[in-house]
Every structure is written in structure tokens, then in C-alpha cells.
Amino acid sequence: MKYQQEITIELPRNEVVEKFSNPDNMKHWQQGFIFMKPINGEPGADGSQNLLKYKMGKRQIEMTETILQNNLPTEYAATYEAKGVYNFQRNRFLETPEDYTNWISENEFRFNGFMKIFGWIMPGAFKKQTIKYMEDFKAFAEEGKSVLNE
Template sequence: MKYSNEVQINAPLSKVITLFEDESNLAKWQQGFVSAEVLEGERGKPGLKSKLTYKMGKREIVMIEEIKTWDLPKDFTATYDAKNVFNVVSNHFEAIDENTTRYFTENEFQFKGIMKLFGLLMPGAFKKQSQKYLNDFKTFVENEA
């Protein structure tokens, strides 16, 4: 399953990128985020692998993030491997003007096991969650002093 999302952020590109790159901000805009633990590699470089933990309702979701490209603002692409779900997210940022930034993503999901059924029956739920993260990031950035 492939789809894209986008949002316009009322902030300069430089501010958006600074806040996006700072891992300590994840909990401020990714609902359910618990922790990130570097497994190998170096922040700011392709090849970085991290264990990400999220709490969604009563479930704990653990995934392995691997950075494929870190060339911001043009491209930040990572893979996310969780139980029965693998996805690739490419994040792109561009200045619309000096105070407005376009943030858009390209998403690809691959499912195994029971998650194949969820992917077939509820594809909109994945796109909706991706858009929620973009909207929450927009709100976070616009409210940062």
C-alpha cells in the first residue's frame, strides 16, 4: 500500500528542520511515543538503527527504525520494522516562502500475517494516522517560541 500526505507549516524552513531533527522532540508531537534507543550508527547519518517504543492504548509497539537517507530538508527516508508490518517513509520539506514550509511524506506499507487483513480492510486508518503525525508536528512547530 502506497500513499502520500502533506501539511503546510506556518514557520520558516530552518526552524522546521531544527525541530524535526531533534529526537528529544518526538514525544511532543508523536502521540504514544515512549522511547528511542540507538542500536548502531550515528545520529545525523544514514545507517543509524534505533529501537522505538510506542504505547497505543494497552498495547506496546516496538519497531526498528533504520535511516536510509538523511539529506534534510530535501529527503529523510527511514524504514520501520515491527511485528507483521514493514514500512518506508520519505519525509520532504520545502520553503513556500520565508515563513511557510511544505512538509510532505511518501509512505509504503507491507503487511504479513493478520496485519494483511487490516491493510486490506482498513487502509484509510494508516493514512489517517500518518496525517495525524504531520498535523501534530505542524501544531508543535507553530506553538514553539
Template sequence: MKYTTEIIIKKPLKEVINKMNSTENMKHWQEGLVGAEHISGTPGEFGAKMKLNYDFGKRKMELIETITKQNFPNEFHATYNTKGVRNIQQNYFESTPQGHTKWICKNEFEPTNFVMNTMLFLMPRAFKKQTKKYMTNFKNFVENGNSVANA
């Protein structure tokens, strides 16, 4: 399953990238994130791996992020692997004529088991909704300092 989500953040590109390129800031916009642990490579650079742990109440999830391209301020690409699915994500950042930032997020989900294949087929909106939620949380964090960690 492939889809693209876009959002306008009413802050300059440099400020957006400074907030995006920080593991410490992830807890402020990725709801459910309880831990991020560097595994290998130079943090934030091509090839680096990080373990991300999420707690969604009854459901806990561990993702392994591998950076596949880091070309800030314009691009950040990574793969996220977890049980049953791989998410290939390409993020693009552009300045708008108003001095704001356009964030374009391209996602491709590849199921690695039958259960996830069925979920992707039956519930594609749930994946798109989660992406939009994280992007909106990030926008609110950058623009207004709102943190989901305080919720």
C-alpha cells in the first residue's frame, strides 16, 4: 500500500528541520513513544539504526528505524521494520513563498505476514490516519510548543 500525505507548518524550513532532526523531540509529537535507543551507525546519518518502543495501552510495539537518506533540509528517508510489516518512508521539506514549510510524506507499507497483509487490505485508512495524526502533532509542536508527552 502506498500513499502520500502533506501538511503546511507555519514556521521557516530551518526551524522545522532543527525540531525534526532531534531524537529528544520525538516524544513531543509521536504519541505512544516510550523510548528511543541508538543501535548502530552515526546517529541521524545514513545507515544509522535506532530502536523505537511504543506503548498504546494494550498494544506494545517495537520498530527498528534505518536511515536510508539524510539530506536535510530537503529530505529524510527511512525504513521502519516491526513484526508483520515494513514501512518505507520518504520525507520531503520545501519552503513556501510565505516562508512556511511544506512537509510531504510518502509511505509504502509492505506486509511480511498474512495478518498484516489482511489488515493493510481491510483497514488502509487506519494507517493513513496515523500518519496524518503524527504529522499534525509535529505541526502543533513546532508552531505552538504543544507536546503529546504532556497529555
């Protein structure tokens, strides 16, 4: 399953990328985020890996992030692997004439095992989650709103 989402953040790209690339900010815009821990390579470098942990409903999900390309401020590409789910994500940050930032997130999901059924039955859930994170990031970046306060 492939899809693309985009959102305009009313801040200059350098401010957006600074907030996006700071792991300490993830808890403010990714609902359910518990922690991120470097597990391989130099943090932030191409080829490095992080362990990410989230609480989703009553379950906890662990996934491995592998950074494929960190060309910020323009692009950040990574894979995210969890039990039954593989996600390739490319994030691009484009400057607008108004000195705002257009964030484009391209996603490709592949499913195995039980998750194949879930991915087939509910593809909209993944798209919805992506745009929710993007909207929450926009609120955090522009207004300082944190999902921790919800």
C-alpha cells in the first residue's frame, strides 16, 4: 500500500526541521510515543538504527527505525519495522514563497502474517495515523501544543 500526505506549516523550514529532527520533541506530537533508543551506528547518520516504543491502546509496539537518507533540511528517509509491518517513509520539506514549509510524507507499507489481513481490511487507518501525526506536529511547531496535554 502506497500513499502520500502533505501539510503546510506556517514556519520557516529551518525551524520546522529543527523541531522535527529533535528526538526529545517526539513525545509532543506522536501520541503514544514512549521512547527512542539508538541501537546501531551514529545517531542520525545514514544506516544508523533506533529502537522506538509506542503505546497503542492497551498494547505496546516496538519497531526498528533504519535511517536510509538524512539529507535534512530537505529530505529524511527511513524504514520502520515491527511485527508483521514494514514501512518505508520519505519526508520532504519544501520552502514556500511565503517562507512556510510544505511537509510531504510518502509512505509504503507491506504486511506479513495477521497484519496482512488488517492492512487489507483497514488501509485507511494507516493513512489516518500519518495525517494525525502531521497535524499534531503542525500544532506543536506553530503553537507549542503537546499531545501530552490531551
